[in-house]
Amino acid sequence: MSNTQHLHDFTTQVRRDILRMVHAVNSGHPGGSLGCAEFFTVLYQHVLKRNPGFDMDGKGEDLFFLSNGHISPVFYSVLARSGYFPVAELATFRKLNSRLQGHPTTHDGLPGVRMAAGSLGQGLSVAIGAAQAKKLNNDNHLIYALTGDGELQEGQNWEAIMYASAKKVDNLIATVDLNGQQIDGATTDVLNMGNLKAKFEAFDWDVLEITEGNNIEAIIKGMEEAKNRTGKGKPVCVLLHTVMGNGVDFMMHTHAWHGKAPNDEQLAIGLAQNAETLGDY
């Protein structure tokens, strides 16, 4: 069992990184990134069985695929602080000639990234392919994926969801970031997706919910349970209830910060609410 104090400190530093990265270039997506800071921290610091270094094929280790690529700030921060590339490189986010593109890509060789993501709805299919490759290779490690909730409006997801259960891709844990927000407003207003748990279950997935998706202990417990449910003939879906903008009070419970950077004053307020822990880049 990891030290949860470490995970709390790690998350706080990740929040600082997110705020500073998007502020520095006055662009990027802080809301969804902040909402998933605890999840990414738990995933990379506790859940994933990772090999040292980075190998694209990822044989003999768990792999993670991010489908909603716009939350790149949290992904980059956690990857850097998990040792994939120098933390100082976070300062290049969205700048010319950077490996930290606005949306994640393999194109510039950034360690930790196995698939470009940004155009929504594609990551789950890729994760399924990687899961089937694991099976062909007799590699019993797991594939993890994260999609947004609004992203499920893309039809390709439902092709993938139908396929994964029909083909018994049971070495896959797909998490949905249920923050209830998308660019134009609440998901219930933009295009109400109804009961997602019932929909995944109707597609024959094993579904579990983490109702406190910004609670580190709850995420650890939920993801352990998700792992226990793999290998039983069904793909596993985790509905992760999060609060967009979590940890920065004025960014919470609104879609306003989906793709907007804080100004100098707002940054200062956000950082004051998240005191430095591991050291700023």
Place this chain on the structure above:
Amino acid sequence: MKKYTNTGSKDTRSGFGAGMTELGQKNENVVALCADLIGSLKFDDFKKNHPERFFQIGIAEANMIGIAAGLTIGGKIPFTGTFANFSTGRVYDQIRQSVAYSDKNVKICASHAGLTLGEDGATHQILEDIGLMKMLPGMTVINTCDYNQTKAATIALADHHGPAYLRFGRPVVPNFTPADEPFVIGKAILLSEGTDVTIIATGHLVWEALLAAETLEAKGISSEVINIHTIKPLDDEAILKSVAKTGCVVTAEEHNFLGGLGESVARVLALNNPKPQEFVAVNDSFGESGTPEQLMEKYKLNNLAIVEAVERVIKRK
């Protein structure tokens, strides 16, 4: 001119199927994915021999491209198969982001390309796919001419690292490529030497180009015929060497003239050695229902159309 013999007409898609059968035996990393068109793509043998490496995706091409991209992570070499229309236009963004931009070693194999799909009509007859695929950075684009060449290209692609588009078709056409001819990606094949005009053809139009050259020879016109199976990367050197000698060129392809082989050749000439060029290609239109022969005649994609284009281009020299 050098004569070629049809050793027995076959469809190019069967060449693909034969290539997959051979690859299945000799390369255990090769996997195949199909979107409910096993028979059309001639995947039957591969599926029977290697059921664990065959993925029936169902009618879900976007998912198929994504799964193929994912299978490369772990060292697999996926070959996806469906009609050309559903291999490209339908899934352009998936190919762009998950395959090309992500530099995944996926082979997108497309049957029933062009007008020769025939009676199903324009919903299925894509004439824009070469353009769509060649515009993607890093994508190799291949359009084979007969059974033997398609089989050889399929096998060669397994040893080529990087995203690739392999285009072939439905109809039974003459098979004249020697069965033992090695397939070198990016290397044009000089089929027949000549001095008055260069005919650069791809896919089903290669045989038509050879027929046209015979007709032209009887009229006293000496044609150099080049088989361009790889449209990207294009063999600039072979094109320039030939055109330096003949001084004019006709390109021939079963595709819209916009975005096809002809435009790629025109760019090479414009940059290096501008010369008159005529295009045997579809004139920016959709296809329609009909037999392959009727359609190729109506849309001027046969040997007669090549002869006429040669006569036009020579006058412009």
